Amino acid sequence: MSGTRLPAAVLRDGLWQAVLGGSEYDAVDVVRAGLDAGWEEEALLLDVVAAVQERIGAEWAADRITVAQEHAATAINERVITVLVHRPAAGRPVPPHRGRVTVTCVDGEWHAFPARLVAEVLRLRGWQVDYLGAQTPTPHLVAHQHHTDSDAVLLSGSVPTHLPAAHAAITACQAVGVPVLAGGRAFGADGRFARALGADGWAPDARGAAAALEAGLPRPTAVRQAVDDLPHLADQEYTLVVRSRSHLVKQVLTDLESRFPAMRGYDAAQRERTAEDLVHILDFLATALYMDDAEVFTGFLEWTSEVLAARRVPVHSLVTGLDILAEQLHDFPRGLRFVREGAAALSGGVGCGHPARDDPRQRPPNPHPDHHAAAPDAQS
Template sequence: MSGWDDYWTALAEGDRDLAITFIQRALDEGAAPREVLDEFVLEAQHRIGELWLEGEWTVAQEHEATAVSESLVHWLASVTSRSPTLDGRALLVSCLPGERHALPALVVAEGLRMEGHRVHYLGADPEPSSLLSEVLDLGPRAVLFSGSLTSALGTQKSMLVSLRALGVPVVVGGQAFGLDARRARSLGATAYAPSIEAVVEVLDRLPARLPRLPDLETVPGEAEGAWLEDARPELAAYVVRQVRRRVGDEGGTPDWWTDYESNVDHLVGCLGAALVTGDDTIMLEVREWMARMLTRRDAPPTVMELTWDTLAGRVRGHPMARLLLASA
């Protein structure tokens, strides 16, 4: 879409007004609002994430650009949304509990408003019991969850099963769920949708209320996954301490330590998610991601293996967890 380079420059400079000018120009040239969301806002967000991963952007730069993107989504919805139909039930859109990346959920919420849907938007990291109370009070047509962090998936099954028991359709999407419906189905979701267009298509096919569904099968690693989530803070802290002790003076520049603690917590969370969903590709993804992050931040070459081996040693009494680590 024309105007991308100008838009990106405005976004990178944190210039909201200039960014809106370029989006307005795209609309005047015939771009549909959904195209703007996909080809400007979401594409830019992907690039922002890549620049942070590569160490070319700081967290502060990422947050500033994301704040501009969020304000742009609100503005776009305010000038393009259709009046909602009032004869049907609303949709509830939210991030998963524990998920703080709110922009994708906001894009879904406002994108659906642009299509004329009534939407209740809860935002980032809702408290699970409050979310369930909101569902009971609202009686939504469906609940739509966005998840960006795979490490958040390990704690979601009980909530999705509760919604399943209430007969409320649950549609999930986002980077955390991978490229197909396997992780979504394993957690009890009704459907997986990778885009706003897919969400609209799914909603058109959903029944008003789900029939009684069979209980989800327990996967072999689920009990270990529950233990690991409970022990996650202690496990992550242990790995960080041991790696710091063993690296010693080899650590060189301290830059790579800045994100290392949160990276290890993410790794442990991904192991829990792999156990609960039964999807071993999660560990392949997080190993590749973490190795790339450490390399771009000039961490000593031994850190990745030290991290992996230290975590494997700490979970040696849990065979499924060790198997997942070994297989990756």
């Protein structure tokens, strides 16, 4: 039960000021004050710490804090979590032992903060948790299941470009008889991508994950291949775009320089960042092809345009790059359609079918930790 003397807004503001000022001690004092006021650990984790972490991401995206400030604030929040969950247990009720689960991030996913929150909430509720952290390769995840025989794997993903890797992890865990509960922004605000990839369940947040586990997940019995879940993969567009990524980036860069004269004055660092932008664009396009969902691509473009605008980078260069990319994809019907829809969305075109979304919880977080078009992690 939350304390009545210290409202959530007061605690969140105190923690925000502490992490923004780089003071770990002040941050710890805030959550300890919450405990003294009657707040439970889980409520502090989810209603205070996670809320502040989400604000960190929003402030970074709006260019109001730097990458260094974001990293420092996130590191302080990580240590605050440790203080909250590793304090003396005297006087606290002992939760019942519920079973053993694995909490991990998709291979390639370095946003571990949401998974850490889930792991700690489950521990507080009586689960034995094997927390594997960020970027767990699927073979190692499966090997861990052989050693532990988990009741479930909780798979966290924040960046949609890791959905193909998530699919591999889901099917591999299920093949050894372990159900998978998916969570995180990568799987869609409504969990539709988790369902499309055949996950045994989806949870919007840590409380939802705990509820799903307590309700029980059946052990899987059937072994599937990727094309069983996503038959559109048979057209090979996803595979061919992935294989052609380097060539496409080089070609678009070459043509962009001739059509966007400002690029001729770019220094080496600016050219490198432009190439990185193109890599991210192609990664999101490939993922849209994998899922056969244009909104994966258009949503990323809309979010990227907002981040670029906040940094006073001309967004029309992004539209020009998409036009050039479309010329290169004349043999890819789905890919060409997605790119045209993305360009229409950025240009305010009518009929693209995917209007800009206003809910920040639906926007993809940072595809790259130190890039001007990347956002820090936040609560799933």
